Amino acid sequence: MTGESNGVEQKSTFKIPKVKFTKLFINGEFVHSLSGKTFETIDPRTEEVIAKVSEGDNKDVDLAVKAARQAFDHGPWPRFPGTERRRIMLKLAELIEENVEELAGLDTVDAANLYSLGKAVYIRNAAELMRYYAGAADKIHGDTLKMSRELQGYTLVEPIGVVGHIIPWNFPTQMFAMKVAPALAAGCTMVVKPAEQTPLSALFYAHLAKRAGVPDGVINVVTGFGSTAGAAISSHMDIDMVSFTGSTETGHRVMQGAATSNLKAVSLELGGKSPFIVFDDADVDKIAPLALTACLYNQGQICVAGTRVFVQEGIYDKFVARLLEHLKTWVVGDPFDPNVNQGPQVDKKQFEKVLSYIEHGKKEGATLLTGGKPLDRKGYYIEPTIFTDVTDDMTIAKDEIFGPVMSIMKFKSTEEVIKRANNTKYGLAAGIMTNDLNIANTVSRSIKAGAIWINCYFAFDNDSPVGGYKRSGFGKDMGMQALDKYLQVKSVATPIYNSPWL
Numbered sequence: 001m002t003g004e005s006n007g008v009e010q011k012s013t014f015k016i017p018k019v020k021f022t023k024l025f026i027n028g029e030f031v032h033s034l035s036g037k038t039f040e041t042i043d044p045r046t047e048e049v050i051a052k053v054s055e056g057d058n059k060d061v062d063l064a065v066k067a068a069r070q071a072f073d074h075g076p077w078p079r080f081p082g083t084e085r086r087r088i089m090l091k092l093a094e095l096i097e098e099n100v101e102e103l104a105g106l107d108t109v110d111a112a113n114l115y116s117l118g119k120a121v122y123i124r125n126a127a128e129l130m131r132y133y134a135g136a137a138d139k140i141h142g143d144t145l146k147m148s149r150e151l152q153g154y155t156l157v158e159p160i161g162v163v164g165h166i167i168p169w170n171f172p173t174q175m176f177a178m179k180v181a182p183a184l185a186a187g188c189t190m191v192v193k194p195a196e197q198t199p200l201s202a203l204f205y206a207h208l209a210k211r212a213g214v215p216d217g218v219i220n221v222v223t224g225f226g227s228t229a230g231a232a233i234s235s236h237m238d239i240d241m242v243s244f245t246g247s248t249e250t251g252h253r254v255m256q257g258a259a260t261s262n263l264k265a266v267s268l269e270l271g272g273k274s275p276f277i278v279f280d281d282a283d284v285d286k287i288a289p290l291a292l293t294a295c296l297y298n299q300g301q302i303c304v305a306g307t308r309v310f311v312q313e314g315i316y317d318k319f320v321a322r323l324l325e326h327l328k329t330w331v332v333g334d335p336f337d338p339n340v341n342q343g344p345q346v347d348k349k350q351f352e353k354v355l356s357y358i359e360h361g362k363k364e365g366a367t368l369l370t371g372g373k374p375l376d377r378k379g380y381y382i383e384p385t386i387f388t389d390v391t392d393d394m395t396i397a398k399d400e401i402f403g404p405v406m407s408i409m410k411f412k413s414t415e416e417v418i419k420r421a422n423n424t425k426y427g428l429a430a431g432i433m434t435n436d437l438n439i440a441n442t443v444s445r446s447i448k449a450g451a452i453w454i455n456c457y458f459a460f461d462n463d464s465p466v467g468g469y470k471r472s473g474f475g476k477d478m479g480m481q482a483l484d485k486y487l488q489v490k491s492v493a494t495p496i497y498n499s500p501w502l
Contacts, residue, residue: 016336017105019051021203024060024223027067028216030203034059039225041199044112044344045334045379053199056224058232061191064220065238068162068189071217078159078187082138089134089184092212096127099208103201107172108335111198112343112380113298115336118173126177129478132462133185136483140186147493150502156490159187160265161240163486164233166226166254167202168246169195169346170301170402176202178477179243180219186486191220191239193230195246197346199223226250234258241265241485245303247400248426248471267475267485269303269467271400272428275421276306276457277443279414279434280314287433288322291406292330294431294457296384299342300404301350304429304466306457308397309408310417316410320388323408324370330384332375344380345403351380354403361387361396366407392423400426414439418446427469431457450476 022038023030037055042048056064072078077085096103104118113122142155165179172194183190194202206221222229230250234242234257241264244254248270258264276294278287294306311319335343345351351374358372371385382404390397390407397407411417421430429451432443444452450467453459460466465479475485496502 016109017102019106019200021200021207022051022053023203024054024056024064025203025206025219025221026060026064027071027220028210030207033057033224034063039196041110041197042347043109044346045109045336047348047378047380050109051200053223056193056222057228060222060224061193061229061232061236064191064222065162065236067217067220068191069238071215072159072162072189075189075215075217077189077215077218080187082140082185085137085185085187086134088213089130089137089181092209092214093127093130093134095208095212096123096130096205099204100124103173103204106201106204107198108343110200111169111172111346112335113171113173114340114343116338122171122173126173129174129177129462130181133181133483136182136480137185140483140487142489145491145493147502150496150499151493152496153491153493156492158488158490160486160488161188162238163188163190164236164239164242165190165192166230166233166242166244166246167192167194169197170298170303172198172201173205175245176205178482179245180205182482183243183486184214184218186483188241188486189218191222191233193222193224193226193233196223196225230254231257235261237262239264241267243267243475243485245269245477247271248473251473265485267477268473269475269477270428270471270473271426272303272305272468272472273308273398273400273424273426274304274306274429274431274449275308275310275417275447276431277417277421277433278309278311278315278319279432279436279439280312281435282315282433282455283435284315284319284322288319289326290431290433290457291319291323292326292384295406296330296342296404297458299345299382300354301346301402302458303400303472304451304458305402306429306431307401307406308421308424309406310411310421311408312417313410313412320369320408323386327370327384327386332381332383342384342404345382346380348380350402351382354382354401354405357396357399357401357403357405358385361390361394361405361407364394364396366390366394366396369408371404392420398424414442418443422446422448425471428472429453429466
């Protein structure tokens, strides 16, 4: 059940960009890792090597942290007026837009992000996010306090210091911008560890930051593996805060590293198993294609994917029929092809993990409605897969699969679906499809999740914070709230004498 089998996929004519940057970026320079080791980054479309990238470890992280510490303690970035940080960040946004095609190409060949979306949306959104936080850079300030006795009180808001960013592989550009932009606006310096599967665009962004005028040592990029470079960041004694997006399992290790080192502040955006709830009064013709996108977008490799689809019994059969109709036009193939909806999984490990979950679904008694197999071609391609007759205790209904696998479940009442939607260790997002305002209000207030989307999905916006409840983590990305984790509040009080008022 793929568009490829219908003959819709076309051969891409896009010329893959030459990889320019493969070394670590430390203190404003591209340098080899101290060990001299490299690792291969693989094209998920072809299973072939794109480039060999420097493999940083704890010693390289030490160098990067020293550069970031020097830049924070003695450099100009945290001491610039906000207007100057704003000017440089706006320049960086311009440079990002000037290099849209190359950056989109890197994320397509490295992460299998759809090139058409990368060029039209992802890279431009990163530039806009940089502008959003550039606008905040000169508006970070404390408050004057109304003290209860003869004291003059106020708060200072200060950058937290050296930040470690550990970012995932599913959206390399967006994750880089979501972490780096607010930290820059706050006046922090940082060490960025991109995922080992997708290191290429982060290095390109570091190059653009230097061109924009970001001082040396403010942004450092150490490519390498989570078990070495990532662990070194989490446990480093001279990093003041770590921001991580990725799996819940790795989030536990990040937090442990922070706790057993210097008790650094931690922000975690972790896994999800989001419910997509369709009530009887919803417009099935509109909601069915939205449900497909909510689950299959980016090959299902998105933490807020709406993979648990709850459909009220009155429209269940009609919804499933419409879903299958729309799936006939869903094209799986080369992400450089503008007609393609779904590319390959990011690597062999993820490919095999998704296929193993599909086997779990079949063995545990779910009905495989469509899909369930890899495509008969080179690359990590998997058919869009839909299960029905899924129960809440099945593995495919409980675990984050991070692949193109949908579970459809029937429900009777609002009370029932609220209880079942909340029956998960995760709490990132939820979709509510209804024309009844009372139902929308009741369910949105009852679901334990950080983002609720009513009659829409993936309603991200620069001003709208995202983050989890429960084991989906804590701390916010996006919105003005994202600045908070990169700032510290200091209270200052001085006595006042003979004041005519308090």
